[in-house]
Structures are given as structure tokens and as C-alpha cells.
Amino acid sequence: MSLTLNSTLSMVPIEIRKDNKRYIIEDQTSGEFFEMPEVCIDAISMICKGEQLGDIERVLKRNYPDEDVDLLDFAQQLIELDLIDKIDGNKVEIQHKAKAKLGFIWISPRIGKFFFNHFTYLLYGAVFIINIILFLLHPSLFPRHDDIFVFDIMVINLIFWMVFTFLFVLIHELGHVLAMRAHNLPTKLEIGHRMFFVVLLTDMSSVWKLTPKDRNVLFLAGLCFDSVLLFISLIVQLMFPNGHWFIIGLMNLAVFDAVLRVIYQCCFYMKTDLYFVFENITGCYNLMEMAKQTISKKFSFFKSKSSEEVVFSEEIKTVFLYSIFYFLGVIITIVLYIIYFIPEIIYAGKQLLPGFAQPPTSLQFWDALIFSLQVSIFIILLLYSWWKKYRLNKM
Incomplete structure (x- = not known):
């Protein structure tokens, strides 16, 4: 034909x-x-x-x-x-692509609108501002690198942190799901990754049925729920400064997780919720691909293997602005490593290394051994993932 x-x-x-x-x-x-x-x-x-x-x-x-x-x-x-x-x-012979099977239609749009309406939009905004004010008035509430160590036994800390983080991620994604259902849109949860973090992702492909203004609400829905969790955690700490050690440790961990999640959203070199908001406000889509393409032309050491994206003349300034945010996101990540992740590793090492000097019958020995095995398996899987990605890029 x-x-x-x-x-x-x-x-x-x-x-x-x-x-x-x-x-x-x-x-x-x-x-x-x-x-x-x-x-x-x-x-x-x-x-x-x-x-x-x-x-x-x-x-x-x-x-x-x-x-x-x-x-x-x-x-x-x-x-x-x-x-x-x-x-x-x-x-014409068409390779029919079946529509993705989306769900959560059992959640009534009324439930979604209960959490996402004109009143709650103002409430979420107010909670976000209050959280900032609380940190300014009480700097001691800001998370520290040792907040993830609630228990003396490192293995329990690791398991507890993983379960706790998963629950917070689930609540974050629930915000997206309820916002989708508020507009009577189907969705589903998927497992994905951001760099070396395994994450849950809400399928938001059908947001293109909505106006740009409504899409922003759906992109910000997870952060709305994060702000509420952070507010509750801060208030509990202020109300019970001398409370039970477990409750205080739990709230410290909650603040740590929520704050870092919000900061992480500013890392625009990954497709975070705020990245999609920026993309949506500017009306300039595929920003990341266009920015990588632009950067690769400016710096020979940065090679982009993505397909060639068409950059319209009116989008050049937006792509340049995003490129600045892209590098700022990389700097934010480096700062987070310096302030939090590296000190956490050092702290864990100081707690665990003496355990290897203890007899095999001691709790400290097995705590150090099992924790080290858990971390080793994680590092091996991470290296394998990077190696596999490198091989695909070389093809």
C-alpha cells in the first residue's frame, strides 16, 4: 500500500x-x-x-x-x-495494543472528592505552610541522620525502617489514587525504581483526559498526604516531648521519611511529582528528554541515547530553565548523601564492627552478620541492575 x-x-x-x-x-x-x-x-x-x-x-x-x-x-x-x-x-494492518488494565473503580468518586475538593486544597496548603513555620520555630524537630535507628539492634532497625517506609509510600500513592478517583479515572499501582530505590508508582496515564489545572492536583496529591503525616508527627513531638522512647523514635522516623520525601521531589533529574507539575505548568512535555539532548550537545562527555526530540523555538527558554533545575537536583542529592546517608553508614559501621569481635553465641555477633548480609545482597542486586542497564545502553 x-x-x-x-x-x-x-x-x-x-x-x-x-x-x-x-x-x-x-x-x-x-x-x-x-x-x-x-x-x-x-x-x-x-x-x-x-x-x-x-x-x-x-x-x-x-x-x-x-x-x-x-x-x-x-x-x-x-x-x-x-x-x-x-x-x-x-x-491498514494495525498492531492492536490492548488498553492497560486499570482498576480501583470500586473506590467511589465521592470518596475521592471527600479528600480532594476546594476546601481540602486550602487545608493541604495551610498544613504545608504550618509545617515550615514549625521547623523555623523549633529547629530541633528537623530530622537527623540517626533518626532511623530506633532500636539498639541493627537488623530490627533495617526491617522496621523498610516496613515503615513502605507504609508511608503506600499512603503517598493512596493520595494519587484517591485524586484519580475524585475525577472518576481508573488507575493501578505498579512497582518501579528511582535510581536505587524501589518505589510504588500510580498509573496516571489517563490524566490527559483532564485540563492542565486538574492534572496538577493529581500530581500533588501524594505530597498533600505527606504533608498531613508530617504535621501529625511534628504535633505529637511537640505535645509529648518526654513521651515513651518508642513513640518519640517512631515520630522522629516519620519526620525523617516525610521531609526527605519532599526534598527528594525537588530532584528534577528524575521524573518526580514536582517534575510533572513543572512540565504541566509550562506546557512543555518530554522536558527531561529535551534537556538531556540539549546538554549532550553542549558537553561531549554527557551522551544521550534517547531518540531525537523536537524542540520548538518557544520551548528553548523552558528547556534551559529545566536544565538548571536538573543540575540543582543532582546537587541536592549529593548534599543529602553528605548530611544523611554517609553519616548513617558510618554510624551503622561503628555499631556493627565491634559485634564481629564477639563470640558466635552473642546477639551482637549475629546482629552484625545478618545486617551485613542484608546490605551485601542489596548492593549485589544494585550492581546487577546497573550492569544490566549498562548492557542495554551499549546495544
Whole structure:
């Protein structure tokens, strides 16, 4: 089946929505979304009316003199995106991609709206500001590197920290899920990773059905729940400064986890929630890919293997601004390592090393041995993950 300027095309069922700067096209068969400029939308509109590609090209060249209009190339791109159903009446063979199976539809939108409405938006904002004020008034509340060591036995500390962190991550993701359900959108939870951290991720692919303003609420929903948890932890510490050691240790760990989670969101070199908010506000999507592409052209030592991204002239300043945030995120990570993670390792080492000098019948010996084995397994898995990623990049 060959394309010519005399060809007419039929498209698969699609829905077009106006976005910040361009338009979002939803493939209603596969559930995938694509961003396109106005000239492409006009082309699609005329394609749907059954006009020939040559006629469409002449009209668009007249209406968009500054655009490089090539309808044969554009039609080929639509075919590759599986958006073309027929060419000159002949069926196009499409590799049908099934829609991702999303769930949580058993959660009523009313429940979602209970947690995310105009009143709660103000409440979450107020809680966030109060948390900052509490830290300014009581600097001693700010987390310290030894807050994760609630118990004297390191193995119990590690297990307790992993379980505690998982629960906090689950609550964070629950915020995203409830925000999605508030707009009656399905979703699901997936396991992913950020650098060497295993994380839960909420599938938010259907947010493109919403306006940019509503999308921001969904992106910030996890941080809203984090702010509430942080507020509760700070208030408990202030109300019971001389409380039971376990409760105080638990609240210290909660503050540690919540604060670092918020700071971590500022690491824009990863696709964090705040990264998506920034992307959404600017209307400049695929920012990370475009920034890496720009940086790789400026610095020969930074090689980007991602596919070539088209950077429009009006996006250059936004990409440059994001590149600054990108490097700031790297600096934030280094600072976190210096202030928290490296001192934690040193502290753990000081607690564990004497245990190896104890007899095998002692609790200290087995605590040091089991903890070291746990850390070793984690490091081996991490090195394997990096090696596997390196091999894929070399292919």
C-alpha cells in the first residue's frame, strides 16, 4: 500500500482536546495519548473529511507559511502511531495494543472528592505552610541522620525502617489514587525504581483526559498526604516531648521519611511529582528528554541515547530553565548523601564492627552478620541492575 498526494485516509476513533500550547489526541482504541501542534490538528481535521493529501498540503502551506509542511511524511508518522485505519479504502494492518488494565473503580468518586475538593486544597496548603513555620520555630524537630535507628539492634532497625517506609509510600500513592478517583479515572499501582530505590508508582496515564489545572492536583496529591503525616508527627513531638522512647523514635522516623520525601521531589533529574507539575505548568512535555539532548550537545562527555526530540523555538527558554533545575537536583542529592546517608553508614559501621569481635553465641555477633548480609545482597542486586542497564545502553 503506497502513499501518494492523491491518497485519502481514514483514521481510527480519536478524541482531540486543547491543551496549554498544543493539542492532546487520544487513541480511543489503545488509550494512548499524543501531543500535536495546531497545524497537525488542521491536517487531521481535513483527513477526516476525506480530502486528498495533496489538497491538504496546499491549504496548510498557505495557512502556515512558516511551517515545514509535508503531508506524506506526516501521514507516515500517523501510520507508525497506529492512528490510520484505511488508505484509499484499503484496511491498514494495525498492531492492536490492548488498553492497560486499570482498576480501583470500586473506590467511589465521592470518596475521592471527600479528600480532594476546594476546601481540602486550602487545608493541604495551610498544613504545608504550618509545617515550615514549625521547623523555623523549633529547629530541633528537623530530622537527623540517626533518626532511623530506633532500636539498639541493627537488623530490627533495617526491617522496621523498610516496613515503615513502605507504609508511608503506600499512603503517598493512596493520595494519587484517591485524586484519580475524585475525577472518576481508573488507575493501578505498579512497582518501579528511582535510581536505587524501589518505589510504588500510580498509573496516571489517563490524566490527559483532564485540563492542565486538574492534572496538577493529581500530581500533588501524594505530597498533600505527606504533608498531613508530617504535621501529625511534628504535633505529637511537640505535645509529648518526654513521651515513651518508642513513640518519640517512631515520630522522629516519620519526620525523617516525610521531609526527605519532599526534598527528594525537588530532584528534577528524575521524573518526580514536582517534575510533572513543572512540565504541566509550562506546557512543555518530554522536558527531561529535551534537556538531556540539549546538554549532550553542549558537553561531549554527557551522551544521550534517547531518540531525537523536537524542540520548538518557544520551548528553548523552558528547556534551559529545566536544565538548571536538573543540575540543582543532582546537587541536592549529593548534599543529602553528605548530611544523611554517609553519616548513617558510618554510624551503622561503628555499631556493627565491634559485634564481629564477639563470640558466635552473642546477639551482637549475629546482629552484625545478618545486617551485613542484608546490605551485601542489596548492593549485589544494585550492581546487577546497573550492569544490566549498562548492557542495554551499549546495544
